[in-house]
Amino acid sequence: MNDDKRLADEALRAVAADQDALVARLPRSPDAIAEEAMRRAWRPSRRMRLVPYLAMAGVAATVAFAVAFFVARAGRNDLRFEVAGRAGQAGASVTAPAGAPLPLRFSDGSVLVFQPGAQTRVARLTDSGAELVLDSGRLVADVRHTGEARWSVVAGPFKVRVTGTRFGAEWSPASGKLAVEMFEGAVVVEGPSLGRGLALRGGESLEVGVSLPAVVTRTRPAPVAPPELAPSVSPPSSPSAAPEPAVAATPRALAAWSELATSGRYAEALAAAEREGFSHLCRQLDADGLLALGDAARYASSPLRARQAFAALVRRFSHDQRSHDALFALGRLEFEAGAPAAAARWFERYLATARNPPLGEEAAGRLVEIYERAGDGEAAVRAARVYLERHPDGLRAGLARKVLAAQAPAEARR
């Protein structure tokens, strides 16, 4: 026994300081924690929970009866579409004129723009979507996500199944090649050499031929829709993972939410994930799964859940490429939520991951915007310099130069 020896106090103080530094560095996701705590702590008691269900059951029975009666009388309410301002007819072929894209506008708000020379046919209209045949050429689709949407584009032996997303597709009957480029959301492509179907998500591209193997690449997900769609294109999605679904906590969990997300049914995917235990999934899924879960939550308009999934990805797989994507996604979520300080922290971390990360220009540009709006001249100048050094011809180069120009007289006065 060493009764006359003891650990120096400074050792314990160093341990405490080390812990404090770690606490300061840990990513914050207070909204997600609060949301989960409220869900667990404040759910009503079992007895109280039954009351609204019983009331709802009565209302639901009445409504179901009324709806059935109405539907029986009114029949199906299939979508309609317009071509160049005129009502389109299912089955008729349409060819986009040379020199101008041709939009097909559907009554649910979906727009499919056919590039000059493209030939198509709306083969079938239903109350929840349409089946189009792309005979040749390129289209850019903005299919409105309604939770019920069922769309498909047939190109030769291939079929692209869609429930709500933005993507481009090009079919060349001469070479038998199909190219699909995802801007947002997810589709499933079926056809020769694609087995039971290949899922594509935002930021991915597919090239496949009748006698060629499928090649999936991750692309920079810039909004490249034609002017017709430009106003509705949202900020670019973070690059997604490979198309294979993630290894989920359990096979049941995978089946319940991952498949729904893959087919673009994000609200249902999120509901399924909630049933499986969202936090549990955040602890168990691999990097691919977490990215898909975060994307699904974001598209289902649940930024808190999206934050939770992306933050888990950053925390658990800090050295994985996909955690870098999650850093950007977190920055964007905070930016969209009007939390510029938090957004700036994520974007700074994202830019620190590599010299030129795939969405570096977007992150650097948003940093310039954030600091400039916050009136933080010093940080804005620093961000503007970084931006111009890396992206002198970038979209926000003008803003960056304006920031530097505004700062120059102030520096001269000093």
Place this chain on the structure above:
Amino acid sequence: MRLPTTPRPAGEAGREDDLRLVRGLREHEPWAAAVVVDRYLEHVRRVLMRVMGAGEPEIDDLVQEVFTRALAGVHRLSFAGALSSWLTSIAVFTGREAIRRRSRWRWLWFTAEPPERPAPQASAEVSDAARAVYALLDRLPVDERIAFALRAVDGMDLREVAAACGVSVPTVRRRLARAERRFHALAADCESLLPWVRST
């Protein structure tokens, strides 16, 4: 960077603010939950780290558990001004349960190894010391370990430790005396801590 933050008001304003928060929590107001988590997240994490060690792999789950318990049991908080120390005591209690649970599992799997602790980004010397300190604390009875961590690592005074552990000051004093004796004896024989051991 001059960006909006939500600093905690000090003094009387701070107490008034806590009162409003607690009232909001009791009425299940989401804004109140969001503010409490935002304000006390670092505090809860720090307390859990003191008790468990920096490399505790379950730390995020435990943080979630602390705030869930806080929201579920807010009606038991009699004095709104005690919000911070109340959260501290929940964090300590939650950490204590986790340590006991871990001990049971370790016994079940016949392994004496502590869980893998990813080193925080400190110097190698400090990281080694931190790992060694918590490996030694794992060998103390859980109540003594917690009292020691809060007093010696965090620097709480006796009354704060007593409040955090939910016991009296004399009880804390006894636990601390035993813990210090055991801990320093173990530390003196620990190779990783040799650079930090001093003769008294």
